[in-house]
Amino acid sequence: MKETVGTTGLVFNEPLLWEKSKKGRMGYALPKADVPHAPLDAALVSEGPDFPELSEVDVVRHYTRLSQWNYGVDSGMYPLGSCTMKYNPKTNERQAALSGFAGAHPLLPEALCQGILELLFHLERYLAEITGMDAVSLQPAAGAQGELAGMLVIHAYHRNQGRQRLKILVPDTAHGTNPASAALCGYRSVPVPSGARGILTPDMVAPLMDEDTAGIMITNPNTLGLFEKNVKAIAALVHDRGGLVYCDGANMNALLGMVDMAATGVDVLHLNLHKTFSTPHGGGGPGSGPICVKKHLAPFLPVPRILKKGKTYRLSEAFPESIGKLHAFFGNTGVMIKAYSYILSMGPNGLKRASQLAVLNANYVRKRLKDCFHLPHDGLCMHECVFSDKHQLPHHVTTLDMAKRLMDYGFHPPTIYFPLVVSGALMIEPTETESKETLDRFIEALRAIAREARETPQTLKNAPGRCKVRRLDEVGAARRPCLTG
Amino acid sequence: MKPIEELTFPEDLLYAKDHEWARFEDENVVIGISDYAQDQLGDVVYVELPAVGTVLEKGEVFGTVESVKAVSELYMPVGGEVAAVNEALADAPEKVNQSPYEDGWMIAVKPGDASEKEGLMTRSAYLDMLKGLN
Numbered sequence: 001m002k003e004t005v006g007t008t009g010l011v012f013n014e015p016l017l018w019e020k021s022k023k024g025r026m027g028y029a030l031p032k033a034d035v036p037h038a039p040l041d042a043a044l045v046s047e048g049p050d051f052p053e054l055s056e057v058d059v060v061r062h063y064t065r066l067s068q069w070n071y072g073v074d075s076g077m078y079p080l081g082s083c084t085m086k087y088n089p090k091t092n093e094r095q096a097a098l099s100g101f102a103g104a105h106p107l108l109p110e111a112l113c114q115g116i117l118e119l120l121f122h123l124e125r126y127l128a129e130i131t132g133m134d135a136v137s138l139q140p141a142a143g144a145q146g147e148l149a150g151m152l153v154i155h156a157y158h159r160n161q162g163r164q165r166l167k168i169l170v171p172d173t174a175h176g177t178n179p180a181s182a183a184l185c186g187y188r189s190v191p192v193p194s195g196a197r198g199i200l201t202p203d204m205v206a207p208l209m210d211e212d213t214a215g216i217m218i219t220n221p222n223t224l225g226l227f228e229k230n231v232k233a234i235a236a237l238v239h240d241r242g243g244l245v246y247c248d249g250a251n252m253n254a255l256l257g258m259v260d261m262a263a264t265g266v267d268v269l270h271l272n273l274h275k276t277f278s279t280p281h282g283g284g285g286p287g288s289g290p291i292c293v294k295k296h297l298a299p300f301l302p303v304p305r306i307l308k309k310g311k312t313y314r315l316s317e318a319f320p321e322s323i324g325k326l327h328a329f330f331g332n333t334g335v336m337i338k339a340y341s342y343i344l345s346m347g348p349n350g351l352k353r354a355s356q357l358a359v360l361n362a363n364y365v366r367k368r369l370k371d372c373f374h375l376p377h378d379g380l381c382m383h384e385c386v387f388s389d390k391h392q393l394p395h396h397v398t399t400l401d402m403a404k405r406l407m408d409y410g411f412h413p414p415t416i417y418f419p420l421v422v423s424g425a426l427m428i429e430p431t432e433t434e435s436k437e438t439l440d441r442f443i444e445a446l447r448a449i450a451r452e453a454r455e456t457p458q459t460l461k462n463a464p465g466r467c468k469v470r471r472l473d474e475v476g477a478a479r480r481p482c483l484t485g
Numbered sequence: 486m487k488p489i490e491e492l493t494f495p496e497d498l499l500y501a502k503d504h505e506w507a508r509f510e511d512e513n514v515v516i517g518i519s520d521y522a523q524d525q526l527g528d529v530v531y532v533e534l535p536a537v538g539t540v541l542e543k544g545e546v547f548g549t550v551e552s553v554k555a556v557s558e559l560y561m562p563v564g565g566e567v568a569a570v571n572e573a574l575a576d577a578p579e580k581v582n583q584s585p586y587e588d589g590w591m592i593a594v595k596p597g598d599a600s601e602k603e604g605l606m607t608r609s610a611y612l613d614m615l616k617g618l619n
Contacts, residue, residue: 398486417554424486475553
C-alpha cells in the first residue's frame with residue numbers, strides 16, 4: 001500500500017481541568033453589585049462544589065486538544081458491527097437547531113407547539129410506513145429502552161389475555177441486551193441455538209415454544225449479519241401457541257424499503273433512530289428507540305400519544321391499557337427532528353438505495369477479505385459480515401491485536417468478540433456511507449495486517465504504534481476503575 | 486488463546502459441558518471453571534457469586550464471570566445448597582486465571598442428589614469434547 005490514512009503527527013498532551021485550575025481564575029467578569037449586600041440564611045451556606053477555575057481560552061484549548069485524540073465518523077470510516085455508524089448529515093443539526101424547535105419548552109400549551117406535534121405525528125406515520133406496522137411510540141430514549149418497551153407491551157398483552165407467561169425465547173444470535181430487557185419484565189430468557197447456517201430454524205424453536213412462553217425476541221438481520229429467512233414460519237408457530245414476536249430492529253439499515261416487517265409476522269419492533277436514521281450516537285448524542293406495533297398491541301403503547309383532530313394535534317393520556325410513561329415529556333425530541341430531517345432528505349427511494357448500498361458494501365468487504373480471514377458463515381450477508389481470527393491464531397495473533405493494529409492504519413476497529421457464537425469475532429459493518437475508494441483502503445489495510453500476522457506478528461502485538469497512547473491496560477481499568485476527576 | 490495441549494485438566498475432577506469443574510470432597514462439592522474456560526474468557530475482571538444458603542438445581546445459573554471480552558453465566562454442575570463462596574475473588578478475580586482449580590475456586594455446594602454426578606465427564610471425556618469443539 002502506498003499511503004495509509006493513519007500517520008504520525010504532533011498531538012498535544014492535556015491534563016485534567018482540575019489540574020489546570022488556578023484559584024481565582026475565571027472566564028468572565030461579574031458586573032459590580034448594584035444592590036445592597038444581604039446575608040444568606042446560614043443553612044444555605046457551605047463550601048460549594050469543587051469546580052475547576054479556568055479562563056475561557058484554557059477551556060477552549062482543553063476541549064480542542066482532547067478532540068485531537070478523538071476519532072469519529074467525521075474523521076474516517078467507523079465499521080463498528082451492529083452499530084450502524086453511518087454519517088450524520090449536517091442538515092439534520094440545522095433543522096433541529098431551528099429556534100421554533102430548539103426553543104420550545106416541553107411545558108408549552110399544545111396550542112403554542114402545534115408545529116413540533118405535527119412533526120412528531122408525521123414521524124410516527126413515516127416509521128409505520130417504513131416498517132409496515134400500524135402504530136408507533138417515539139417515547140423510548142434508546143435501543144435498550146425500546147426493547148424494554150416492547151417487552152412491557154408483550155407483558156401487558158398477556159396480562160390482558162388473562163394469563164401471564166413466564167419465559168421468553170432469545171436466540172444466540174440476538175442482540176446482547178435482549179435477555180436483560182426480558183428479565184426486567186420478569187421473564188426468564190430461554191436461549192435458542194441457531195442452526196448450522198447461522199439462522200434460526202422452526203424445528204429449533206418448536207420444542208421450546210410452550211404455553212408458558214410469552215414469545216420470541218428475534219434480531220433480524222441477526223448478529224451474524226444474516227437474514228432470518230424462516231422468520232415467517234417461526235412467527236406462525238409462535239402465534240399458534242399464543243405467543244408474540246418481538247423484533248429487534250437495530251439492524252434495520254439492511255432492510256429499508258426492501259422488507260415489510262409486519263408481513264414477516266412481527267408484532268412489535270423497535271428502531272434505533274441513532275443508527276438507521278443517521279442521528280449521532282456513541283457519545284455524540286442521546287439515542288431514540290421508537291417502538292412500532294401491530295393494531296392489536298396499540299392500546300398498550302406508552303402515553304402520552306399524539307392525536308390529530310381536524311387540523312390540530314394534541315397529547316392524550318386516555319389509554320387505560322397503556323404501559324404508562326417511559327420518559328419525561330415525550331422522549332428525546334431533538335433526535336426525532338434529526339431523524340425526520342433525514343427521512344425527508346432521502347425520500348422513499350433514497351432510503352431504499354441506502355439499504356441496498358449498505359448490503360452491497362458489506363458483501364464487497366466480505367468477498368475481498370475472505371481469502372485472508374476465516375468466514376464462519378460464508379454466503380451472502382446483509383449489512384455486516386463476521387470474520388474470525390482462526391487463520392491468525394497459529395501465529396499467536398488474536399482479533400484484539402488486529403483491531404489495535406487497524407488504528408495505526410487510520411481506521412476505527414470493527415466490533416470484536418461479538419457475537420459470542422463466533423470465537424474471536426471481527427464484525428464489520430461498513431454502512432452505505434463509504435465510497436468504493438475508502439472501502440478499498442480499508443480492505444488493503446486489513447490485508448496488510450493479515451500479511452503482518454504471518455511475517456511480523458510482533459508488530460501486531462505491539463500495536464497501536466502511531467496513536468496518542470499505546471495499548472491501554474483494559475484489565476487494570478476494569479478491575480480497578482477510577483471514576484472520579 | 487492456548488492450544489489444548491498446553492492447558493491443565495486434573496484427573497481428580499469431573500467436568501460439565503459448560504466448562505465448570507466439580508471436586509467431590511467428603512461432604513461438599515467444590516466448583517469452579519476449567520483452564521480452558523478461563524483461557525477462552527481472557528482476563529477475568531469480575532465474578533458474581535450467590536449468597537451462602539441459596540439452593541440451586543443442576544443446570545441453574547449460580548453466577549456470572551466477566552472478562553474484558555464478555556460476560557458469561559455459570560451453571561451448576563450438580564444441584565444443592567451453597568455452603569461457601571470464595572470471597573477472595575471479589576478483590577482478586579485474577580485468581581480465576583492464575584489458579585482455576587485451587588485459589589480460583591468459586592463455590593462449595595452441599596449436593597442434593599448424588600446421582601447427578603453421573604452426568605459429568607471425566608478428564609478424558611472432557612478432553613474429547615474440547616477437541617471436537619476446535
